Amino acid sequence: MSKWYLYGFALLAGVANAIEPGQNATLAKVTGQPMLAGVFCFAVAILCFLGVMAVVRWRDRPSTGEATPVPRWAWPGGILGAAVVLAQLYVSEQVGAAPFLGCVITAGVIGSIALDHYGLVGFARHSASRWRVLGGILMIAGVALVAGF
Numbered sequence: 770m771s772k773w774y775l776y777g778f779a780l781l782a783g784v785a786n787a788i789e790p791g792q793n794a795t796l797a798k799v800t801g802q803p804m805l806a807g808v809f810c811f812a813v814a815i816l817c818f819l820g821v822m823a824v825v826r827w828r829d830r831p832s833t834g835e836a837t838p839v840p841r842w843a844w845p846g847g848i849l850g851a852a853v854v855l856a857q858l859y860v861s862e863q864v865g866a867a868p869f870l871g872c873v874i875t876a877g878v879i880g881s882i883a884l885d886h887y888g889l890v891g892f893a894r895h896s897a898s899r900w901r902v903l904g905g906i907l908m909i910a911g912v913a914l915v916a917g918f
Contacts (some may be wrong), residue, residue, distance in 0.1 A: 790861035868916035875908040
């Protein structure tokens with residue numbers, strides 16, 4: 770079965786990722802309360818998850834025994850999400866949407882090349898070929914151009 774539609778979802782997530790920093794930074798600026806704006810953003814996200822769970826009917830809830838083998842490093846992922854939102858609240862408006870998102874995505878791609886290469890945090894191993902590394906270098910050059918001009 771083709772998974773082409775997954776790339777469509779990824780592209781939509783990219784568009785959302787471009788819009789979200791502006792929304793969050795504006796909320797922080799207008800309210801004058803960046804931390805409260807961050808809490809509001811997470812509250813809205815939780816409500817969205819609860820709504821989706823209600824629609825798809827949360828089934829097969831794991832028992833405590835099933836959650837036990839989860840690696841310790843997998844549980845605090847929300848901390849990294851909070852760091853992203855904090856960057857949106859404090860950095861995005863100062864540097865602009867394109868340089869901010871360019872840095873976020875480029876750092877994510879370069880970090881992902883390393884995660885894939887070593888098979889870390891649950892990802893299958895994919896060698897950091899010269900083409901992947903060249904792609905990361907080109908992304909750095911692209912961000913430099915976007916930020917510089």
